[in-house]
Amino acid sequence: MSKDTNPKEALIKAAYADVHKFGSNQEYDKAVKAVNRILGVAPEDQTALHCKVVCLMQLSKFDEAHKFIEKNRLNGVLTFEKAYCEYRLNKQQQALKTIDDGATEQPLEPKLKELRTQILYRLERYEDCLDAYKSIIKNSSDEFEDERRTNLSAVAANLALDKDREVPEVP
Amino acid sequence: LTPDMEPIPCKPLFFDLAMNYLELPSLEDKLESPGKKGASITG
Numbered sequence: 730m731s732k733d734t735n736p737k738e739a740l741i742k743a744a745y746a747d748v749h750k751f752g753s754n755q756e757y758d759k760a761v762k763a764v765n766r767i768l769g770v771a772p773e774d775q776t777a778l779h780c781k782v783v784c785l786m787q788l789s790k791f792d793e794a795h796k797f798i799e800k801n802r803l804n805g806v807l808t809f810e811k812a813y814c815e816y817r818l819n820k821q822q823q824a825l826k827t828i829d830d831g832a833t834e835q836p837l838e839p840k841l842k843e844l845r846t847q848i849l850y851r852l853e854r855y856e857d858c859l860d861a862y863k864s865i866i867k868n869s870s871d872e873f874e875d876e877r878r879t880n881l882s883a884v885a886a887n888l889a890l891d892k893d894r895e896v897p898e899v900p
Numbered sequence: 901l902t903p904d905m906e907p908i909p910c911k912p913l914f915f916d917l918a919m920n921y922l923e924l925p926s927l928e929d930k931l932e933s934p935g936k937k938g939a940s941i942t943g
Contacts, residue, residue, distance in 0.1 A: 742931075752924045760924075783922060845916035847917070
């Protein structure tokens, strides 16, 4: 009997096809059901666990996603996802700690750097935030340059509220 | 009794760009066509 006729493998393969389809259509409520079918027969499937976290987050279920990450001991692999949940749950200090303790690469990979900079903004650490944005803007070229420059202006506006300082130069 | 109106700075617009990085992992190795498994070096 060939491997492909194994009912468990066939189920997983079909469910992954659904995850892919619904994920591409941003139908995350349906995608999460397909992921649950995989986890029903393969509860340790790392890819499925990752998919579930992303689906829950796309559905704005940040508390549930965060608990799921901790329960399944995904802290080491899903650093960005864990920190982003904490950011949205208003646990800025914890989010910063998650990134700084969990990052294996220096400099940080772009998504962690972007998130860390937003966390600095929420923490009102505007000087650090300004430096981080300048560095991101210098090193990135994507479709969000305008939005990033808007964020940089927001940082500058907050720094300008301090009457003892000059309005920082925005590149 | 009502205090005088005072101007306050408006809250600057701030975009969440980190959310754009939130994506499903690659499912390429999970979606290979049936029958190919083990048959090729890429399978």
